[in-house]
Amino acid sequence: MKELIELSTKEITIERNEFLKIKGSIDTNVYYIVSGSLRIFILDEYEEQTIRFGYKENIIVSLDSFLTGKPSDLFIQAIKKTVIKIITKQQVTQFLQLEEHRLFWNTILENLVLQQFEREIDLLTNSPKERYERVLKRSPQLFQEIPNRHIANYLRMSAETLSRIKKR
Secondary structure: OHHHHOOOOEEEEEOOOOEEEOOOOOOOOEEEEEEEEEEEEEEOOOOEEEEEEEEOOOEEEOHHHHHHOOOOOOEEEEEEEEEEEEEOHHHHHHHOOOHHHHHHHHHHHHHHHHHHHHHHHHHHHOOHHHHHHHHHHHOOOHHHHOOHHHHHHHOOOOHHHHHHHHHO
């Protein structure tokens, strides 16, 4: 991971609630979070639906736009003041010239796919309590980094339900 992060030649700070990416834009950058936290969400006609979070020492990307070079429906927004390193697609492409780097990159992509698969199963099959417990087990740091209202949205439950589950 260190070699990938070292590719970055640009670091930016985005303020709380500021958008890094908005719906309809193309974003082919990979972001390494130095500090702070971000969320990726979509906006349907009724409400925001949080898909993913990123916080200190995570990589975050609008993967659909990164892979296709096309506009995405995703928003990426700072939850709190966030410092990120930007790694461009061109830098990633150069990085992937070496076989060992391609293997590393494939591991990152495989982990993303598995995480999304686990999330889909959670949302389709488990009760709110089970979803909470699985996410707590997988990502305990999430509960230190991200406000409850965003976690509740991510888990597809009300903030009140999340609060009740946490109290138990």
